[in-house]
Amino acid sequence: MLTVSVISPEKTLFEGTVASLVAPAYDGEVGILPQHAPMMTLLGKGELRLGPDGADGRFQIAGGFLQVLNDSVRVVTENAK
Amino acid sequence: MAKGRELKRRIKTVENTRKITRTMELVATSRMKRAQDRVASARPYARALGDVIAGLYSPDLADRFPLLRQPAQARRAAVILLTSNRGLCGGFNANLIREARGLLSRLRGQGTEVELHVVGRKGIGYFKYVGQPMATQRTDITDRPRADDASSLVDGLMRDFVSGALDAVYVVYAQFRSAISTPPTSDRLLPVQPPTRSGPLPDYLLYPSAEDILTELLPSYVRNAVYRALVETAAGEQGARRTAMKNATDNATDMMNTLTRTFNRARQAGITQEIAEIVGGAAALE
Numbered sequence: 001m002l003t004v005s006v007i008s009p010e011k012t013l014f015e016g017t018v019a020s021l022v023a024p025a026y027d028g029e030v031g032i033l034p035q036h037a038p039m040m041t042l043l044g045k046g047e048l049r050l051g052p053d054g055a056d057g058r059f060q061i062a063g064g065f066l067q068v069l070n071d072s073v074r075v076v077t078e079n080a081k
Numbered sequence: 082m083a084k085g086r087e088l089k090r091r092i093k094t095v096e097n098t099r100k101i102t103r104t105m106e107l108v109a110t111s112r113m114k115r116a117q118d119r120v121a122s123a124r125p126y127a128r129a130l131g132d133v134i135a136g137l138y139s140p141d142l143a144d145r146f147p148l149l150r151q152p153a154q155a156r157r158a159a160v161i162l163l164t165s166n167r168g169l170c171g172g173f174n175a176n177l178i179r180e181a182r183g184l185l186s187r188l189r190g191q192g193t194e195v196e197l198h199v200v201g202r203k204g205i206g207y208f209k210y211v212g213q214p215m216a217t218q219r220t221d222i223t224d225r226p227r228a229d230d231a232s233s234l235v236d237g238l239m240r241d242f243v244s245g246a247l248d249a250v251y252v253v254y255a256q257f258r259s260a261i262s263t264p265p266t267s268d269r270l271l272p273v274q275p276p277t278r279s280g281p282l283p284d285y286l287l288y289p290s291a292e293d294i295l296t297e298l299l300p301s302y303v304r305n306a307v308y309r310a311l312v313e314t315a316a317g318e319q320g321a322r323r324t325a326m327k328n329a330t331d332n333a334t335d336m337m338n339t340l341t342r343t344f345n346r347a348r349q350a351g352i353t354q355e356i357a358e359i360v361g362g363a364a365a366l367e
Contacts, residue, residue, distance in 0.1 A: 005125070007125045007126045007129055008126060008228070009123060009126045009228040009231075009304075009305055009308050010119070010122065010123065010126075010227065010228055011119075011122040011123075012122060012125050012126075025288065026288070026289065027288075027289075037286055038283045038284060038285045038286065039285060039286040039287075039288070040133065040137075040285045040286070040287050040288070040294060041286075041287075041288035041294075042288065042289065042293065042294055042297050063297070063301075064301075065133065065294060065297070065298060067129070067133060067285075069283060069285075074129050076126060076129045076130060076133075078228060078301055078304070
C-alpha cells in the first residue's frame with residue numbers, strides 16, 4: 001500500500017493509504033504503485049485519481065509537484081479541488 | 082441625594098461598556114481558535130516545499146535562478162507591511178508600524194530607495210497621517226486570508242525583482258508564537274534564502290530536471306512565505322484583541338467595584354445623617 005498525502009497551502013486535503021494512484025505529470029499521466037523508485041516530478045493540469053479508478057478520491061489539480069519515497073507519496077499543489 | 086444618582090449613572094455606563102468588551106473578548110477567542118487552526122494547517126505544505134527546495138538546491142545553482150540573485154548593493158527595495166483592518170486590539174498595529182519604521186530607516190540609512198506596500202486599514206491610516214507615500218494600499222484581505230491573496234500581493238514584486246527593478250523584498254508581520262506572544266517580525270522574502278538541507282538527499286528520479294523543478298517551485302515558496310505571514314498576522318490580531326479586551330473587562334470590573342462601594346458609602350452616610358437629624362430634633366422637643 002501507498003501512504004498518500006495531498007497538500008495545498010491552506011490545508012491537507014487527503015491523508016491515507018491507497019493501493020495505487022494516477023497523477024497528471026507535466027508531460028502526461030503517471031501511475032504510481034507500491035515499490036516505486038524515489039521520484040520527484042512536476043505536475044501539470046488534470047485529475048489526480050487515488051485508488052483504482054479514483055475510488056479513494058479525485059482531485060482537480062494544476063501545477064505543483066509529486067514526491068515518492070519509500071512507498072509514501074506527497075502531492076503538493078497550489079491549486080487543488 | 083444628587084451624588085448617589087450621579088454614581089448610579091456611572092455604574093450603569095461602566096456595566097454597559099463591560100458587556101461590550103466581554104462580548105468582544107469571547108468573539109476574539111473563538112476567531113483566534115479558528116485562525117490558529119489555519120496557521121497549523123498551513124504547516125505541512127510549507128514543510129513539504131521547504132524539504133524539496135532544500136534537497137534540490139546547491140549554491141552553484143544560485144546564479145541561474147533570478148529569484149536567488151544576490152545583488153551586490155540593494156538600490157531599490159520593497160517592504161510589505163501587514164496590519165489589521167480593525168482596531169481595539171491593544172498595541173498590535175502600533176508595534177507592527179514601529180517595526181516597519183525601524184526597517185525603513187535602516188534601509189534608507191544604507192542608501193536604499195524603499196517603496197512601501199501596506200495591507201490593512203490601520204497601517205494605511207498611519208502612513209497617510211505622516212504623509213508618507215505608499216506604493217499600494219490594500220484593505221480587501223479578510224481575517225481569513227487565502228493563498229490567492231498572497232499571490233496577488235507578491236507576484237508583481239517577484240516580477241520586478243526578476244527584471245531587476247527591485248533588489249530586495251521584505252515583509253513585516255506579526256509572528257504567531259502563541260496566543261499571548263505575537264512579536265512583530267521582519268523577514269526578507271527576496272532574494273530567497275533557501276532552507277538548509279538536513280542529511281543527504283535520496284537518489285531521486287527527477288522529472289524534468291532539478292533545475293526545472295526549482296524554477297517552478299521557488300515562486301511557490303515565496304508565495305507560501307507571504308501566505309504564512311498573512312495567516313499568522315490574522316491569528317495574532319485576534320490574540321492581541323482578546324488580551325486587550327480581557328484587560329478592559331477586568332478594569333471595568335474593578336471600576337464597578339470601586340464605584341459600587343462609593344455609592345453604598347454615600348447611601349449609608351445619608352441614612353446616618355438623617356437618623357442623627359431625627360434624634361437631634363426629638364431631643365430638642367424634650
